[in-house]
Amino acid sequence: xxxxxxxxxxxxxxxxxxxxxxxxxxxxxxxxxxxxxxxxxxxxxxxxxxxxxxxxxxxxxxxxxxxxxxxxxxxxxxxxxxxxxxxxxxxxxxxxxxxxxxxxxxxxxxxxxxxxxxxxxxxxxxxxxxxxxxxxxxxxxxxxxxxxxxxxxxxxxxxxxxxxxxxxxxxxxxxxxxxxxxxxxxxxxxxxxxxxxxxxxxxxxxxxxxxxxxxxxxxxxxxxxxxxxxxxxxxxxxxxxxxxxxxxxxxxxxxxxxxxxxxxxxxxxxxxxxxxxxxxxxxxxxxx
Ligand code: SF4
Ligand code: SF4
Numbered sequence: 001x002x003x004x005x006x007x008x009x010x011x012x013x014x015x016x017x018x019x020x021x022x023x024x025x026x027x028x029x030x031x032x033x034x035x036x037x038x039x040x041x042x043x044x045x046x047x048x049x050x051x052x053x054x055x056x057x058x059x060x061x062x063x064x065x066x067x068x069x070x071x072x073x074x075x076x077x078x079x080x081x082x083x084x085x086x087x088x089x090x091x092x093x094x095x096x097x098x099x100x101x102x103x104x105x106x107x108x109x110x111x112x113x114x115x116x117x118x119x120x121x122x123x124x125x126x127x128x129x130x131x132x133x134x135x136x137x138x139x140x141x142x143x144x145x146x147x148x149x150x151x152x153x154x155x156x157x158x159x160x161x162x163x164x165x166x167x168x169x170x171x172x173x174x175x176x177x178x179x180x181x182x183x184x185x186x187x188x189x190x191x192x193x194x195x196x197x198x199x200x201x202x203x204x205x206x207x208x209x210x211x212x213x214x215x216x217x218x219x220x221x222x223x224x225x226x227x228x229x230x231x232x233x234x235x236x237x238x239x240x241x242x243x244x245x246x247x248x249x250x251x252x253x254x255x256x257x258x259x260x261x262x263x264x265x266x267x268x269x270x271x272x273x274x275x276x277x278x279x280x281x282x283x284x285x286x287x288x
Pocket of ligand 2: 063079080081082083084085094098099100101102103104105106
């Protein structure tokens with residue numbers, strides 16, 4: 001069972017929710033793994049109390065060009081969607097830092113001038129906090145291949161019946177988010193009632209609609225009497241998974257890193273609603 005926690009915009013409380021949902025589900029007897037796929041800025045691990053972490057370096061294939069075999073036909077340059085290839089003075093050159101490792105140019109080059117070599121892009125850290133296993137993908141500085149690393153984090157902890165993977169997604173709705181939520185059984189979008197958050201939420205919802213994924217929205221940092229965001233979601237017929245109140249006590253606890261128990265205790269009813277959505281998705285998925 002793969003559950004992604006995503007958001008259209010950063011800073012809405014996505015990682016906070018990933019941590020709290022993981023701890024809540026674990027306290028209810030579930031076998032939970034938390035995967036931090038926000039690989040450019042992973043911080044869920046900062047709030048996990050683990051001992052030593054296991055590390056695995058991750059590589060991705062990047063093409064190399066043999067100039068003696070290149071006939072300068074330009075097929076690879078035309079094919080590359082990321083402008084990582086150019087033909088200069090009759091020979092192809094590659095800008096490896098722009099390459100997304102799709103492998104297309106290697107297949108398309110009929111002269112056999114291209115082969116792939118493995119390049120390191122990041123590290124996966126694995127640890128456990130009580131009964132929760134957690135995995136963190138961390139992209140190396142200067143690398144752009146986040147989807148490749150995200151795919152490796154997800155592969156490391158495959159989908160198993162009876163187990164729940166909570167996946168902290170990168171914010172936004174570009175390639176890294178799409179790679180993270182792809183094939184997930186349900187997505188919770190975390191949004192706060194601010195104009196920026198609502199605009200980006202709408203874009204994220206459009207992306208998930210196009211991908212045909214099931215999702216619901218967690219309204220976070222809701223002020224007393226707030227109804228702009230909830231009204232918008234109701235009008236759009238979008239399921240509201242939970243409404244988490246804005247709280248000064250929580251903000252203070254967050255700054256000291258000890259917010260999870262307080263959040264779960266003060267919003268227990270809302271986390272029970274989230275649990276019910278996950279359980280109902282689980283019943284459907286396990287029947288399929
Ligand atoms: S497709 Fe092959 S032969 Fe043609 S320009 Fe690219 S590397 Fe050279
Ligand atoms: S592998 Fe894909 S992204 Fe990389 S250079 Fe070739 S076509 Fe471009």
